[in-house]
Amino acid sequence: MTANEVTPDPLRSTSSIGTSLLRRDGVEKVTGDATYAVEHPVTGPAGEPPLHAWLVTSTVARGRVVAVDPSEALAHPGVVSVIDHTSAPRLADTSDRELAILQDDAIDFRGQIVAVVLAETSEAAREGATLVAVEQEATEHRSAFDEDVETYAPESVNGGSETDTLDGEPDEALARALVTVDATYSTPHEHNNPMEPHAATALWDGERLTLHDSTQGPRPVRGTIGPLLGLEEEQVRVLAPYVGGGFGSKGLPHAPEAAVAMAAMTVPGRPVRLAVTRQQMFALTGYRTPTRSRVRFGAHPDGRLEALRHDTVSQSARVKEFAEQAAVPARVMYAAPHRATTHRLAELDVPVPSWMRAPGEMPGMFAHEVAMDELALHTGVDPVDLRVRNEPEVDPDTGNPWGNRRLVECLRRGAERFGWADRPVEPRATVDGEWWVGTGVAASTYPMLWMPGNVARVRSLEGGRYGVAIAATDIGTGARTVLTQIAADALGCPAEAIEMDMADSDLPFGSVAGGSSGTTSWGTAIVAAAQQFRADHGDSPDPGVETTAASGQYADMDGHALHSFGAVFCEARVHRYTGEVRVPRMLGVYSVGRVVNPRTARSQLLGGLVMGLSAALHEEGWRDPRTGHTVTQDLATYHVAAHADVQQLDAEWLDDVDEISTPMGSRGIGEIGIVGTAAAVANATWHATGVRVRGLPLTADHFLD
Amino acid sequence: MKELTYHRADDAASAVALVSGDPDARFLGGGTNLVDHLKLGVTRPGTLVDVSRLPLDEVTELPDGGLRIGTNVRNSDLAAHRAVRRGWPVVARALLAGASGQIRNQATTGGNLLQRTRCVYFQDVTTPCNKREPGSGCSAVGGYGRYNAILGASESCVTTHPSDLAVALAAVDATVVVLGPDGERRVPMGDFHRLPGDRPEQDTTLAHGELVTAVELPASAAARRSTYRKARDRASYAFALVSVAAGVELDDDGRVSDVRIAWGGVAHKPWRAEVAEAELRGRFVSEESVRAAAEAELAAAVTDEQTAYKVPMVRNLTALTLTSLVEGAAR
């Protein structure tokens, strides 16, 4: 079915939008009634209970599977079958080698799926997996992201951005500059680790595959898994009513989804459940690639930039390219007539990197904003003023006027609330008991992204109620709630009159919950459908009438540069004896367009700040270069911030309406909170101690005397 | 998980008989470490003998002023016990510096001392590890080393002991009471855990089937004036990078008459810093004197790029810990 494309008008009035409507699914979640991917009571046509799948993974980084001997596993009570590359169903499309598992004997990274065990219980499946004997032949591999690693230029980088940009003559301008910064900043492997691991229940009934999945996009999963298995898209149904977080790692299907779908195809009529272990998540479900960014600034003594270069190297997998767009934010942040950005990739025998909250912006802005702090030091200009002095009038990248750039206001508002003016200029100037104390600031940015192709359906129900349907999913952000508010205002009815129908790929197309584009893209489609519904059926529609509309492009993306901005301020304390770092207070001030729901928005922004703090202080996946294995593969060794690390934390936003971006006046808010945050912490630790740390995380050992 | 037999022991002697007679059997305490290992395949026993409900769960004050702690006293109860907080604050603070509230509610005294290393390779059955599989090699040498030992390590094993409680017990000269097939014996804390040598599979000097029934704390002035400090990679819920258990007694002039220093995170066992203690006896406590004493102890340290930080960290932390116990000490 193709729906008419409708480009909506801006919402005329907003009464639901802007209120802190309670989460529609809050009660189910806090009472434990919400069913997650492997909790759905799925049975076969004759009531057959699910089988349990367990993954067997490679223990060499490169080589081949010589033989898989399942005999001991099959002898274990409860084990039903072992699927390996000789017995797995053949896939129709093997072009995506991350997903084309069990099709040949190649091993491309450590932790790759080499067999799947099916059993009557999860215990038997797990034990069966340990009993599968996999003979592997190891060949030479390279998995270390060393300084001297060979690199190449990808055709484009994540999001379709250009690999390199060049304006003017940056190298000549850098050579001439009176003040320069030239330093290399690094970020480590970071792993998304949502609370709910990647998990799915799959049932193949001979005609249709039903997948209860933990995903950020039921439609994208359907659109990938269908062709992979040689099925029509409509033969695949993906449901994801509740998702325990994703942070990007569930944005695209990964190998476990392919595994559970293939396993289900081997047992028609029998549901199959698979939940990957925490350890397996470190190899199979994506991660943020490590990055190294060399940033060079050439400036006038008053701090105005004349030239900048941001040259970044990140890691990609031999099995599938991923190009983190870490230098992209440098293209829009500050004015400088001479500028260059480049991206290079090191192709290694490692698991496939993928999206992690603010891919590109997060590592790139860490580098860029610490470099700005260094420039502040070299020029003697206050870090807030320095950013204000480099405010570009138009987007330096496209030359377009800004849609709504209010970075300076965010900086000024934040500085005032934080008490920035009282800050001593010199580093290592404040001691409080056992602690050095300092403060830091960094800017943040995130592009306004809008996904084409979204379709929404509005139907009138009995009693003046409306059903609103779109295949989008709520991964814990509050999407279900804010879409209810948007639908209510678009239809001119109270939120209570809206019944949202989501998270089912049989519904009209909804794009991925990623790139902070969900509310923007789905919301625009809902407004389009609601306005068309009123045009078609008037204000007192008969129950049962409906309108389906596809969203035309509302946002003026060609005529304007559309980005969100923010400023993060924090205080850091560094222990004088042990070097341990604590962050007693942090404040983020954002310009993100109109805030649809202050409660859910606040929790997104605070969550982003916490994740940025966690990246600043703790997170680091350690890949053993000898084996290509991430050895810090659980949450006791891969540290994320604990409650005690998160102290006084606040986020606020400017009063904003962005009618250029969406009919709601909003922009996305899911990612900007993590951007710049780690730089603010690093800058504060420098101010506390005088020690400049250019690589994350900011562990205690850096600050010991 | 491998299928196994579960026994709930009725009394200590039968538990000992069951386990000592079966090389494939293990005691189960609170299970916060052992159950993880069962899932990971780090250990694959055929039988578990649950000793966590044996009535060894009391803290008793002894006639000589000491304290007897039954093995089944949970970590949170022990940390909250008034006699412990008064007479051995280092013990209470070490406990509270470890794990999380939920884990401390579950963890037993004996289980805590017998928890196994957190070495990432030990916990991953796909990598060689001499401690898990004698003779297979040590992956941590030349591998991930942030938590490795700097004192007393061997070529076969470079890991550290993870318990905070054990470090405090080492400082206060605790005694571990052990029941074996041939009856009870008493093991001074200093002899309880061992250095790896060429038998890293052996964490302690216990024989298979010996059950920890209690821990005894002797009273002392140094234990009364004692505390615990821990440096870690996050503000809570992380194992020690290094830790310091210290107690001190001063004479009338304010000089050290008795001092106890034990370090965590530096060795395969709680490291009693005897060289440093000897340096300090008879001296005034000051930041300078403690640093010098710690440095004397650390002369034996062997470090690499990943562990070098531990030397200044434990030296500084020792200085802070001891000076904080002595009012007016020069910092």
Ligand SMILES: Cc1cc2nc3c(=O)[nH]c(=O)nc-3n(C[C@H](O)[C@H](O)[C@H](O)COP(=O)(O)OP(=O)(O)OC[C@H]3O[C@@H](n4cnc5c(N)ncnc54)[C@H](O)[C@@H]3O)c2cc1C
């Ligand atoms: C995420 C995490 C973080 C942690 N952080 C810390 C920390 O910061 N500091 C710290 O000190 N600890 C920490 N711990 C470890 C925790 O303290 C131990 O798991 C706990 O103390 C073990 O006690 P248990 O009773 O549960 O032992 P169990 O798991 O039941 O047993 C552990 C071992 O002791 C043996 N055993 C048990 N009881 C006896 C007995 N009476 N006699 C002889 N052998 C016995 C068992 O056979 C087993 O080998 C952490 C644990 C986790 C999971």
Ligand code: SF4
């Ligand atoms: S350090 Fe010890 S525990 Fe770790 S791998 Fe080596 S032998 Fe095993």
